[in-house]
Structure formats: C-alpha cells, structure tokens
Amino acid sequence: MARAATKKLKKKTDWPVDVFRVLKDADVRQVAYVPDAGHTELINLCIADNAVRSVPLTAEQEGVAVLTGAWLGGEAGALLMQSSGVGNVINMLGMANECRIPLLILVTMRGDWGEFNPWQVPMGQATEKALVAAGVIVHRVDDTDRIAETVESAARLAFDAGRMVAVLIGQRVVGVKDWTK
C-alpha cells in the first residue's frame, strides 16, 4: 500500500533548480538551513554557489536570527526547513515581526499528504496555523509546476513589501518517505 502510494506520488526533481534561480534573481546572499530530505537538491545548489553563504544550523530558530542579521547588514536571505521545525521558530518570529524584517522561509511539509509516521502529524497539521498566528503570510503549493512562481511571489512580498512570508511545499510534491527502499 505504502509502496503503491509512493510510486503514484513520485516526485519530480527539477523544481529545486527553478527555485534556486528565483533566489538568485532576488539577490539572496545568505541561505540558512537545517538538513532536510525535501530540500537536499536546493541546499546543494546553494552550497555550490560561491556568491551565496550557506549556513547550516543546529536548530531552526537560529535561522530567523540569521535572516534578521542579514537584512540589518543589507543582504537578503532565505531559510530552508521542514514543517517539523516550525514550532522552534515561533518565538524568534516575534523579533522579526517587531522589527518588520523581510523573511523568506521555504518549508517542506511532513505530517501531510500520505504521511506514515504518526509523530510527524501534530506539527505538520499545526504548521500553517502556527505561522499565521505568529504574523507570517503563508503560501501553500501542492503543484510542482507552481513552486517556482510561488517562491517568486513570496520573495516579492518579503523583500519588496517587507513582510514575513513562508512557502509550504506540500508532501504531495516533495514525495512520501518510503523506508522500505
């Protein structure tokens, strides 16, 4: 059953390249990230680019602080993380909110479409509500072909309109984890 669902939801792998191009066009210079299967390709593209400072974090809340500092220093940044870590960033978002720091956060979803691990479900299902409650504008995308344009819209809202914006990339797109492989 799990295997069949996974096959049907087989992920496409070209969207990270398009998203990376969007980040470059937005002149993103600092990318803070935590390890994440869904973001692996995008993280690797960032690491390979010498014009981007890629910063691995011990936990997600450090990333909101890094982006705050990046903006204070005149640069744009982005945070790559998983829905599992959204609970960690809420307190730090209060700082970004009070200071009206532009934030671009790309969140790959767990506890979502076809999830097999019950421990992922509570945070996954609370992700959008928690971010909205903290003052973040949330764009959700479940269609591979629309990820790049959604990130582009989010980048404009963040860096041009000065807002905190998160793009939630659905599990339907990033794929369902299959531990049997």
Next chain:
Amino acid sequence: MATSKTNNFATLQRRSVVHRILKDRGDAAVVTGIGNASHDVASAGDDDRNMYLFGIMGGAAMVAFGIAVAQPECRVVVITGDGELLAGIGSLATIGVEKPKNLSILVIDNQAYGATGNQHTHTARGVDLVGIAAASGFDHTALITDNKALEAAMDDIYKKPGPYFAVVKVMTKTGSRVTVPNDGTRTSRRFRKAVAGEDA
C-alpha cells in the same frame, strides 16, 4: 545536585565594564541581548550602530552573525548576558563552525537572571561558557575577571581576526535603568542605514 556558586568573588561592575568596552568601539556595530546588557549599552550613549534586541532570549549571537556575514569589513560585537546566551547555546556551535572573522561575543556574566529576581543561571552552577565556546571551534576565548585582563582584551575584541568569545565575570549589582530605544522597526532601519548605507 550541583553545588551553587555565588559570584561574590567578582569584583568588576557590569556598567563600568561595558562603558570601557564601548569606549574603543570606533565604527563597530553593537548588538545587545535583552535585559541589563541593553541598559548597560544604552547608558553609554545611544548610537545608530546599536541594535537593541529587547524581546527574545537566545537570538543576539545569530543576529550579529548575519550582520557580520553581510558586512565583512565591519566589526560586529555582541554584548549580552549569560542567561540570554544560554537560551541560544546552539549558536556557539554554528558560529564556531562558520568562523566569521569580524565577530566578537562578550558575555557579561553575573550568574543570574537579573531582570526576574536574580535566580541563578547555569553558570552559577558551574557551566563553563568559555569552555563550550572553545570546544565549539572559537580559536580565541577569554575569561575576564579583572581590569587588567579587560584592557588586554581590547585588541581581541576589535582588531584581531575572530570569532572571539569572552566571558566577563561581574557583580550582581546593576546600574540604574535608562531609556533604551525599544521601537524595533525604528532602531532596525536606523541601524541598517548606518551599517549598510543609504542604498541598502
């Protein structure tokens, strides 16, 4: 249970320590942690290159890191408390790995949460922040307990390649409360203009 150690042995006063450090700041950018550290810095005179963080615990070091990466020619100095740093202790591991050369972190360590009734922080019970920083990859660290060591640290704070990390042990006694600019939208824009320029 770990024994509690009071900081009765400390002889330095936090406010005079912070004023001494800021006297040599030049064009350095300063990020302050919530609480007494912000009051100590503001009491030396407000400055466009001061960013006072006033509402969160554990973010000062990483905010300063982001600034340091964006402005590699600008020295960025964190002045914060032991409680604030402990709340974001993972930051030391991240900064120790990234090694920004223009970042200095100064912990004004009174071994207590001064804003909430002086409850002990973990440094009062033996947690060694200098040891944690050194083990995290900071090549230059110091434990400062007297004026002589404080004077000797000035070059490390402002001139020598970092990242630099120092703990200054101070008495619990605080200076008087001063008005700290607390409108984050205003102070952040003022700071950005001063540090990154008009065009940023």
